[in-house]
């Protein structure tokens with residue numbers, strides 16, 4: 001028996017028990033192994049779905065061009081479908097993605113435009129903006145926009161969800177998955193919850209993404225967004241395909257834990273998989289450990305493993321890359337508290353009140369020789385002022401000196417725990433703020449804060465000899 005087209009081989013991927021990593025739990029822990037798809041990832045399911053939807057709606061005509069922003073895997077899925085159906089492909093991606101992913105897209109005959117990672121989504125250089133512009137400029141172009149296209153989550157509702165239900169004979173009790181566009185988790189979760197409303201859905205997010213915090217608070221917090229290495233999961237936008245109401249709990253995983261778990265999957269399970277797989281499994285094991293008392297042998301937990309290790313040979317599976325990024329060594333002992341202790345000055349933070357004038361704030365900053373200052377309303381951190389922000393405000397409106405700080409302040413600096421480890425502290429300080437507030441407790445139980453800047457970190461690292 002043969003397949004008429006490569007597209008007919010998409011889906012029906014195997015469900016495999018995690019024999020080693022899952023053995024310490026009373027429940028059954030299974031992995032949905034998506035690298036068995038012909039393009040090597042879960043995203044093959046949506047490539048063909050979005051193209052067929054566009055054909056049906058007359059948005060894509062014979063000889064047309066598909067333009068999409070992709071971390072790589074959706075591009076492969078679209079490219080395979082485009083080959084089978086005779087379309088041209090142009091993809092935008094970011095310089096964060098591994099070179100293997102770009103090579104794969106070019107191998108499928110696609111044109112690839114690599115855009116900078118660390119620019120805002122609405123910046124003209126971002127891979128979202130460049131894709132949208134190319135789609136406007138190229139005649140006959142179709143821009144699927146996987147983030148918002150309903151055929152994305154729908155493809156998982158139609159295929160991934162039913163496969164999980166059938167392969168477990170309806171016994172699945174927990175679904176654990178990371179989210180980029182949110183198509184996988186939302187589509188599969190919607191199907192499974194329709195079949196059995198008791199199915200629990202656990203989302204896994206990398207630190208540096210906005211999703212977990214948005215799920216917890218309903219607020220979009222810019223301060224949660226900072227660069228991280230894990231590819232394909234987590235976002236700095238809210239994708240239309242991400243349905244937070246279907247997620248029952250969220251866990252976060254740092255890059256180092258993700259990379260090490262990805263390698264363990266290859267070595268201990270024979271599953272040669274990608275980074276987001278390591279993240280999802282690390283998150284799942286963390287969640288299962290925390291809920292061990294409530295688990296029984298009837299529970300069947302499925303973790304989605306989105307893609308293949310071949311896409312990360314030059315990164316996670318390369319010792320030099322792992323070492324360079326600090327992902328190999330044992331967990332560093334330095335914490336935010338340690339950096340403050342090394343600085344030696346533990347008096348409280350210098351802050352300004354939202355009702356102060358800009359002139360008063362400038363005076364405070366000058367008197368203490370500081371270039372940024374938190375804005376605090378009593379115990380609450382409500383904003384921040386930086387030298388740079390104040391300067392551009394004064395240039396724009398010289399009479400701004402009399403304005404209230406509340407009217408001109410920027411987002412608050414990120415607030416972190418004293419026990420935050422070095423790697424996550426570094427990630428925060430890589431962001432645009434360049435400083436964080438370390439939360440402690442004053443004698444009376446009220447919160448107290450200390451500011452920690454990039455130069456504090458440099459001084460502490462130089463003193464400890466740690467990297």
Ligand code: PMP
Nearest residue numbers: 179180181182183184232276306
């Ligand atoms: N892992 C990887 C490697 C991916 O490329 C993606 C898609 N960006 C995901 C996970 C997340 O899938 P989804 O977009 O369906 O949330």
